[in-house]
Amino acid sequence: MDLAVSEIKQYLRVCLGKSFVPRGQSFRLKAEFAVGKEIAVIFGPSGAGKTTILECIAGLMRPDSGRISLNDRTLFDGESHISVPVRERRLGYVFQS
Numbered sequence: 001m002d003l004a005v006s007e008i009k010q011y012l013r014v015c016l017g018k019s020f021v022p023r024g025q026s027f028r029l030k031a032e033f034a035v036g037k038e039i040a041v042i043f044g045p046s047g048a049g050k051t052t053i054l055e056c057i058a059g060l061m062r063p064d065s066g067r068i069s070l071n072d073r074t075l076f077d078g079e080s081h082i083s084v085p086v087r088e089r090r091l092g093y094v095f096q097s
Contacts, residue, residue, distance in 0.1 A: 011036050016056050016066035016076075018049075029053070051096065058093040059086040 005077060015032040018027075029049040042050045055061035057068055059075065068076040070091075075084045 010071055012040075012057070013067070014053070014057060015071045016053070016063035018052055018056065018061070018063050018069060044059050054093065059084065059089050060093070 006084075012035045014034070018029045020029075021028045025074070027047075027049075029052055031049065031053050042053060044050055052061060056063045063076060063078065065078040066076070067074065067078070070089075073084075074080075075089055076080050076082060
């Protein structure tokens with residue numbers, strides 16, 4: 001049985017926290033958003049945490065707290081100590097150059 005594209009319900013839910021102390025200055029990132037089938041854009045000034053959010057979703061960086069889920073599948077949950085390995089997340093990631 002083939003499903004039409006409009007019948008596929010994909011969504012990403014992100015709620016995460018991550019702290020850094022680069023060069024003696026503390027930085028606390030808090031992000032919360034949900035994305036459906038639409039195209040999403042993460043934008044902001046340099047150092048705002050855009051790459052950190054993407055790395056947490058991909059599993060390349062571990063958030064300090066929160067939850068990340070894709071289509072009812074939990075990829076990360078700080079309270080439940082769930083962190084799906086990168087190779088099992090079935091996500092693509094293109095690195096910046």
